[in-house]
Amino acid sequence: MALAAGRAMLMRSGVRLGTQAAARGGNGARRFMNHRVVVEPNTVPGVAVIKFKNPPVNSLTLEFLTEFVICLEKLENDKTFRGVVLTSDCPGIFSAGLDLREMCGKNPAHYAEYWRAVQEMWLKVYLSNLVLVAAINGTSPAGGCLIALSCDYRVLADNPRYRMGLNETLLGLVVPFWFKDTLVNTIGHRASERALQLGLLFPPAEALQLGMVDQVVPEDQVQSTALSVMTQWLAIPDHVRQLTKNMIRKATADHLIKHQEADIQNFINFISRDSIQKSLQVYLENLKQKKH
Numbered sequence: 001m002a003l004a005a006g007r008a009m010l011m012r013s014g015v016r017l018g019t020q021a022a023a024r025g026g027n028g029a030r031r032f033m034n035h036r037v038v039v040e041p042n043t044v045p046g047v048a049v050i051k052f053k054n055p056p057v058n059s060l061t062l063e064f065l066t067e068f069v070i071c072l073e074k075l076e077n078d079k080t081f082r083g084v085v086l087t088s089d090c091p092g093i094f095s096a097g098l099d100l101r102e103m104c105g106k107n108p109a110h111y112a113e114y115w116r117a118v119q120e121m122w123l124k125v126y127l128s129n130l131v132l133v134a135a136i137n138g139t140s141p142a143g144g145c146l147i148a149l150s151c152d153y154r155v156l157a158d159n160p161r162y163r164m165g166l167n168e169t170l171l172g173l174v175v176p177f178w179f180k181d182t183l184v185n186t187i188g189h190r191a192s193e194r195a196l197q198l199g200l201l202f203p204p205a206e207a208l209q210l211g212m213v214d215q216v217v218p219e220d221q222v223q224s225t226a227l228s229v230m231t232q233w234l235a236i237p238d239h240v241r242q243l244t245k246n247m248i249r250k251a252t253a254d255h256l257i258k259h260q261e262a263d264i265q266n267f268i269n270f271i272s273r274d275s276i277q278k279s280l281q282v283y284l285e286n287l288k289q290k291k292h
């Protein structure tokens with residue numbers, strides 16, 4: 001399993017997780033400090049805030065995905081917590097999506113390990129028993145958008161530079177069916193057809209109009225709005241809310257679970273093609289030269 005391998009890798013590289021890395025803040029609250037994900041309890045009882053901290057752009061590296069999933073597991077297993085706000089510690093960027101270097105110039109075993117970690121992250125977020133609210137304080141293309149779409153509620157900062165969407169076709173990539181399903185479940189079939197084929201990235205007003213996000217608020221109010229929304233969600237008893245969430249999301253998640261190995265094989269075959277490798281390299285090179 002990628003997660004187990006990732007955990008072992010993190011231990012080897014000296015990353016200390018959970019309580020090993022816990023520090024006590026001024027109010028006595030525990031604050032978990034990992035390298036790339038910071039988890040801090042908030043002023044709202046039962047709510048933690050996860051801050052993505054993988055500079056410069058919060059790309060979803062294997063290490064990041066592993067830490068993120070472990071953090072979510074810890075919070076789910078700790079009955080103190082009923083809800084989590086996901087946000088970013090990198091100014092102006094929620095997440096740049098999958099790390100392109102993980103998909104470029106590596107071997108099939110690496111692609112398999114990486115893809116399983118992406119799948120596991122999505123399943124963990126999409127099916128979480130916790131209430132997850134995305135406080136989107138920056139741009140969020142592709143995999144970054146997928147994380148937000150997998151939450152229960154999305155609050156986006158009102159900044160026209162913060163764009164959101166599944167732009168994979170612009171990189172020469174085809175979105176996996178479960179990325180597509182997550183988008184269709186959020187904005188509907190017709191809007192997804194257009195957004196996915198054209199690789200559209202939407203500014204806040206359009207994202208709101210499409211239903212890709214639930215609220216757009218001034219940038220300095222993103223986290224406070226997410227926390228007040230959370231209060232409303234936490235007014236519902238956990239067991240009925242969790243059963244209802246599971247009822248709505250189970251078929252979509254089961255589709256991946258049932259085809260998980262085939263999906264990994266598809267990814268390896270696709271990403272290993274010379275033409276795909278070339279277009280990823282060009283895209284990365286253009287990013288470096290600021291042509292995008």
Ligand SMILES: CCC/C=C/C(=O)SCCNC(=O)CCNC(=O)[C@H](O)C(C)(C)COP(=O)([O-])OP(=O)([O-])OC[C@H]1O[C@@H](n2cnc3c(N)ncnc32)[C@H](O)[C@@H]1OP(=O)([O-])[O-]
Pocket residue numbers: 056057059093095096097098099100101139141142143144167168171173174175176284287288292
């Ligand atoms: C089938 C598969 C499905 C795929 C799903 C995906 O998620 S595909 C992903 C789709 N994602 C996208 O299409 C988003 C691509 N990224 C962007 O559009 C912009 O970076 C930005 C708007 C996020 C931030 O703009 P900004 O001007 O603030 O920052 P900047 O542009 O100067 O970048 C700083 C450094 O970060 C580097 N780097 C950036 N992204 C990635 C990455 N994903 N990975 C790795 N590295 C990345 C960049 O090369 C540069 O490195 P350098 O030169 O310092 O060594």
